[in-house]
Amino acid sequence: MLLKLIVLLFAYVSLDSASAATDKVFCYYETWNEGIFGPDDIDVNICTHINYAFMGINEDGSLRLDGSDSMLKSLSGLKSKNPDLKLILSVGGWNEGSTPFSNVAADAEKKANMADSTLWYLQTYNFDGLDIDWEYPGQRGGTPADQENFIDMLWVLRGKFNDNGGYLLTTAVSNDPDAGAYNIGAISE
Structure with a gap:
């Protein structure tokens, strides 16, 4: 019993310290959890952001x-x-x-479609932004041009979002140098 209390106290202190260090806690709600763990099961006082994972990308x-x-x-x-x-x-x-990312990022019309489609979803469902989880530029069917095309795709999305209320734009990247060609400096801009 004492061990459980110590573990719970440590978890509480760790969580409290973590929330003091940052004001953002991202939680992922995965599509495959539908029917198992519903939105009403989410403690909205812990999560500052909820990412709905995952949307797919059509050919266009x-x-x-x-x-x-x-x-x-x-x-x-x-x-x-x-x-x-x-x-x-x-x-x-x-x-x-x-x-799919490689094909969209390489084509101006497809990037514009992605931005328009994203804006429609954000406005229709009252969402606040888009997270790009491209695993991984230049790999798994990608091309060497993916790194630069990814940056351009982010600029197209950022422009559309800024013109329509300033939606959030985030991306998940790997810290593994073999996992893709991310230009972190350009992404941060």
């Missing part, structure tokens, strides 16, 4: 909803419990692969 660059419309609506409803909560669509992930 538009986003593809791999989950359900009702799930996006349910997640959006969490803002009534915590108005400061930020909801983010996360596109990609391991299962999406690199090829």
Whole structure:
């Protein structure tokens, strides 16, 4: 019993210290959890941001909803419990692969379609931004041009978001130098 109390106390102190160090806690809600763990099970006082993982990418660059419309609506409803909560669509992930991103990032029309489609989802479901989880530029069906094309794709999205209310734009990158060609300095801009 004492050991459990010590572990719980340590977890509480660790969580408290972590939240003092940063004001952002990103939580992922995966599409494959639908029916197992619902949005109402999420403690919206712990998560400052919830990433809905994952949206897919159609051949024309538009986003593809791999989950359900009702799930996006349910997640959006969490803002009534915590108005400061930020909801983010996360596109990609391991299962999406690199090829769809590579094809979109290399084509101006497809990048514009992606930006327009993303904006539609954000506005329709009251989400606050987009997270790009491209695993990995230049690999898994990608091309050597992916690194620069990725930066351009981010600029197209940023421009669309800035012109329409300043939506959030995040990306998940690997710290493994063999996992892709990320230009972290350019991404940060």
